[in-house]
Amino acid sequence: MIKKMQLPLQTLNLITGFMVWVIISSLLPFIREDIAIPAEKLAMVTALPVVLGSILRIPLGYYANVLGARVIFLASFVLLLFPVYYISEAGTYGDLIIGGLFLGIGGAVFSVGVTSLPKYYPKEKHGFVNGIYGIGNLGTALSTFMAPIAATQLGWSLTIKLYLGLLMIFIVLNFFFGDRHETKVKTPIMDQIKGVIKNEKLWLFSLFYFITFGSFVAFTIYLPNFLVTNFDLEKVDAGLRTAGFIALATFMRPVGGWLGDKFQPLLLLIATFVIYTGAAVLLAFVPSMGLYTVGCLAIAFSAGLGNGVIFKLVPMYFNKQAGIVNGIVSMMGGLGGFFPPIMLSLIYSLTGQYSIGFMLLSEVALASLVLVIWLYYHGKLALTSEVFNSxxxxxxxxxxxxxxxxxxxxxxxxxxxxxxxxxxxxxxxxxxxxxxxxxxxxxxxxxxxxxxxxxxxxxxxxxxxxxxxxxxxxxxxxxxxxxxxxxxxxxxxxxxxxx
The missing domain is CATH 3.30.450.20 (PAS domain)
Incomplete structure (x- = not known):
């Protein structure tokens, strides 16, 4: 019974972690009314939680194998109580920086489930299972949608305190319903790193996830404030539109995993980056609200599809080192969400527009498309060579x-x-x-x-x-x-x- 509960429980854990992870970016328009934040430092406030959330994914992925998901989720949610309360009492820019840094723990829990859940299912279902778990991305949409509504009625400080109750609920759920007998893997972390560090597929998958998940995080952080300042939308309207972006990307994640179980995953990645490149070119021209919406939704579609496919590929190629590889790949995805907002802010401060930033995004996506095509044909040649030699x-x-x-x-x-x-x-x-x-x-x-x-x-x-x-x-x-x-x-x- 406990084993059957792990997929829904860990998915809900991820939703909770991601809800906490984006508290600041979801409520930033409200927080700015009380705390003076220089315009050039806005990107730093929203991007800093991504840093720790990315770096911690490596040790959390590893220790999920060593200690089990139950212990790691429990410890993470207990630790999150402190920065959440601290931010709710914040009065300065420095408070937001300190508290926001430790909010990253909420984003780091991603690598726990993708390491733990495949242990409960056969290989032919790993893509779909990791895709279902990836629905936890919905946590960012829930915060982006619900937090502004609550803040309108309660104020941003009390809204943040509500998250303390949510964390307490999931501490209790994991204590009673987490799997105490999960299969453990205790290979030393340095041995696992040495076993994968020279494998080019690790770094290619990291690059692909840097773009697909990175764009998901970056747009989640960037859209609410961008829509308000550039299209003069109301804060709640901007939150709803951002929530729509997140919902589509989240829905496509299990679809991508399921398709990865049924078809050649690398061909699906080729399609992902074709769409991605075209959408980034469209956004580079800063079109009307209608075309901008089309471009953003195309990014959401391809990012979600790519996210699901990549975590079908990881256990295919790295079965014995899944924990550490999941940590490294997901870390790179998190870092992919850190750099674009800073880059876009810098480009905007220098040029007064975002076009160059989106053109750079399209070029990176195009380069990734070329690399996926190379990987696909390289794999076919490697298979031919393997048959020839064996x-x-x-x-x-x-x-x-x-x-x-x-x-x-x-x-x-x-x-x-x-x-x-x-x-x-x-x-x-x-x-x-x-x-x-x-x-x-x-x-x-x-x-x-x-x-x-x-x-x-x-x-x-x-x-x-x-x-x-x-x-x-x-x-x-x-x-x-x-x-x-x-x-x-x-x-x-x-x-x-x-x-």
Whole structure:
């Protein structure tokens, strides 16, 4: 029973953590009425919670494996009580900076669930399960939507104090319903880091999540104030529109995970960055409210889709190091939410507009698209290489003139010849002398006319021993039907013939 409760409980935990994480950005228009915040420092106030929320994802992901999700969620919510209360009593810009920094714990809990929940489900459901857990992003939408409404009636200080009660409820829920017997993984953290740090897929996934989740966080932080100052919207209206952005991105996350379970995840990422690039170009021209809405919703759609797909890919490639990899990838996503608001504010202060910032965003998305395409085809080539090297059949590849270009390990095992010994030579280095010249003439005639030949042939090993092969030779053709190379596969059937 407890195991079945982990997905809904941990998803609600994430909603709570994310609600707390964005308290300041959700209530910033109200807080500014009482606390003087210089315009050039607004980005720092809203972005600082993202810093600790990003960096802490590595240790929280690791310790979720070591101690279990129950302990980590409990400890995180207890610790959050202090900065939430401190911010509710804030009277200066410095108070917001100090309290906001420690609000990052609420965003850091993300890496706990993506590490813990796959333990309860088979691999073919990991994308969907992590996508459902990602609905916890909805916490930012709930705060963005509900906090301004409550602050209108109660004031921002009392509204923030309401979050203390929410945290207490989830401390109790995790204490009683968290899984005390979750499977633990206790590989030392440095051993796990050393095992993945040189894997290029870790850094590619980190870059992709830097953009997709980073844009989700950045737009969540950036939109409420931007819509008020640039389109003269009411604060509640701006909050509603931002909540719509968050809701669409959050809904697309489980959809992306589910699609990742059903289809090739890298192809879905290609589609993600195609949409993303186009939307960022549209936003760069600072269009009318209608077109701006279309661009933002396209970003939300692609960001949510990409977020779900990426956390299908992580357990596919890093099953044993999921905790530390989830922490690193999700940390990079959090940092992706830290830099864009600062960059946009800096560009705006220098140019008076945001266009250059969005054009830079489109260029980064385009570069990511190229990298995903490379990763997709690199993976196909790696699979081909793996099959080539691991098959039990001997394989040799020749050019059109019959010069050997490549052989596999099974070729060496069956013939005794290493690749270096046969490269550039003709296959007749294996010739036994038991077949007449007419046999080889017939073989090549069939190969050139029909594109293939198969049959029994006597060949010789490096040690001089004759053996009987079953040999298949196929021609590799170009689009015009011209032969480019020949591939021969063979097995030793000497013992079978004797039997």
């Amino acid at each position: 098959t039990g059949q001997g394989i040799l590849v020749t050019d059109i003139a019959g010069n050997i270009k490549s052989v596999n390990p099974a070729f060496t095992k069956l013939t005794g010849f290493t690749e270096q010994e046969v490269l550039g030579k003709k296959p007749n280095v294996l010739k036994s002398g038991k077949q007449e010249k007419a046999f080889y003439q017939d073989l090549w005639s069939n190969l050139k006319e029909k594109g293939m030949w198969q049959g029994e042939i006597w060949n010789k090993r490096k040690n001089g021993e004759d053996y009987l092969q079953w040999l298949n030779i196929s021609a590799i053709k170009d689009e015009t039907g011209e032969h480019l190379r020949y591939v021969g596969t063979f097995t030793d059937i000497t013992e079978e013939r004797k039997a």
